[in-house]
Amino acid sequence: MLIKRVALIALSGALIVSCAKKSEPAADTRYVKVFVAGNGVGQTRSTFHGIIHAEFEPNLSFRVGGKIIKRNVDIGQQVVSGQVLASLDPTDYKLSADSANAQLASAKSNYVTQKANLERYKQLLAQNFVSQAQYDTQKAQFDSAKAQYEQAGNQLSNNENQVKYTTLKAPSSGIVTSVSMDAGQVVTAGQTVATMAVSGNKEVEVELPEAQINNYKAGMPADIKIWATNKDYKGKIRIINQASDQQTRTFTARIVITNPSDDIKYGMAADATVEPLNATNGMEMPLSCLYAKDGKSYVWVMDSNSLAKLVPVEVIGTDGTSMKIRATGIKDGDKVVSAGTNFIYAGQKLAVYTN
Secondary structure, eight states: OHHHHHHHHHHHHHHHHHHHHHTSOOTTOEEEEEEEOOSOEEEOOEEEEEEEEESOOOEEEOSSOEEEEEEOOOTTOEEOTTOEEEEEOOHHHHHHHHHHHHHHHHHHHHHHHHHHHHHHHHHHHHTTSSOHHHHHHHHHHHHHHHHHHHHHHHHHHHHHHHHHTTEEEOSSSEEEEEEOOOTTOEEOTTOEEEEEEESSOEEEEEEEEGGGGGGOOTTOEEEEEETTTTEEEEEEEEEEOSSOOTTTOEEEEEEEESSOOTTOOTTOEEEEEEOOTTOOEEEEEEGGGOEEETTEEEEEEEOTTSBEEEEEOEEEEEOSSEEEEEOTTOOTTOEEEEEOGGGOOTTOBEEEOOO
16 A cells, blocks of 8 residues: 555656646747838839949040150049140151142142133133134143142141141040050050040949840939948939840940939949839838748748747849838738748747847
8 A cells, every 4th residue: 555655656746747847938949030020011122233434434546546655644633625635746747747738839839820821711712812622621721720729728638637636635524534545655546545434414334134124214213322422312214225235134224313412433333223114012121031941932920929930922022132022921010030030940939139
């Protein structure tokens, strides 16, 4: 009887210990960071990374070839319209102009002589001292002399222009953005020796993906963020290239900044955010909330009992750091796990991590 009583006491103790273990809090509670859903409903927008450019960026070159004898500008220098940027050796072109000038003088002398002869032949013809054939011959000589005189004048003008072309001048005011010339260098006509950014509109040049090109058109508004100035600006798409780049298969677009500031410099990095034509309503949240499983997209939601709940979502847009989703199982105020999504299972106890 005593043995049975001891066994009964031992069994009761085991049951008490067992029940005590089940009442302890779960040892696998997962601490996570959360994002509170809400105030994120809006139109899907796309952000493109680009570089600040001037609206007009001409390549500068000499209209004649020759040896550069002087360079007057450096990269980043401000220039005004008509300012001399560089000069070629004009010696050969001046000699050609002098020769053309001498030919013009000779042609002019012959022209004057033939003109005087034609006047005399006209008078003689009226008095029947010369025949019509003789007059016609003199008229042909005069016409030839006149043509040679005009040709010599045109040749002189051309040679004088070539002398002027040995001086490279700024076509407008702006900033020199690159220089590929120096004194002593021999260049050919049309060879680019410098580029400049013309003063005026400042634009962001971006590349639009081939799959999205039909979602954008000229005139669409854009929000522009320039990280170097830490300022936001407004803009609009000025032009979209209708031919894709053969290497990247993207389409170049220019977005003009409508409210630029003086601290915007050419070459600065900028982000341009544009709402496409096919924008869709969605809820915005960090991209880190996304959880992928079996090729489908989900997010983890902490329910009212602090338990993990897997909710399917449809990602309708992303800019690399945030995403827009469509989900019927998420409402404003829900706590969505934003860090630690890969270490959670359904029904797991969650706790918000705070520093």
